[in-house]
Amino acid sequence: MAEDPGEGAVRRAAAARPLDPVDRAILRILQADGRTSVRSVAERVHVSRANAYARINRLVEDGVIRGFTASVDHERAGQGTSAYITLKIVQNSWRTVRGQLEELPGAAHIALVGGDFDVLLLVHTPDNRTLRELVLTRLQAIPEVLSTRTLLVFEETDLSPGAPLPE
Structure with missing residues (x-):
């Protein structure tokens, strides 16, 4: 089996x-x-x-190391616009929505969260026009997405390589 x-x-x-x-x-x-x-x-x-x-x-x-990846400078890679997008979704639709978000071009991180919204999505796009298209055409067309809010990233610092590990 x-x-x-x-x-x-x-x-x-x-x-x-x-x-x-x-x-x-x-x-x-x-x-x-x-x-x-x-x-x-x-x-x-x-x-x-x-x-x-x-x-x-x-x-x-043991699954502690999930893979080996390259750290990418998104701006130099032609993905100069980054945004966090919050989504409110229909209750119990997480798995369906997650599958659709995974297919979005530029989706970098997806998290189910608690609080004022349900999902936090990080995307990297070539420019604001592409970001707008992604939000207005792709995200808001998902039937289970009730609302979105876009937070444009002006500058970011990746802390992953030096982040302390839990004891």
Whole structure:
């Protein structure tokens, strides 16, 4: 019988072991530069290359490391307009709405939140005209979206690479 992909993720999350200081150091190094070699990681955290390799593999298998990505300067990549868009949605429509938001060009982050609105969406677009089209034509055409509010980003700083990990 084939395993449901969601079940494997739940099992991995439940099986994840607590992070020790070496694991946290490895994560900080890889967050700053996901292309860092295993040899370099091992030297910097003072473990053998085999130990570093095994720890990185365990962090991936446990779902702590979800992937390795490039940090993109959106303006230089032709996506000079960024905005956070808040959405109020029909109750119990999160899964449907999330699927449609994932398909939007420029969607970078989607979060179900509590408070005055239901969903927070971060988008990157080439310009304001494209942003306007995305909001007025694409988002507001989703039947489960009751209202939107757009917050234009003037400047941003990504804290991910140096963010402290929980103890």
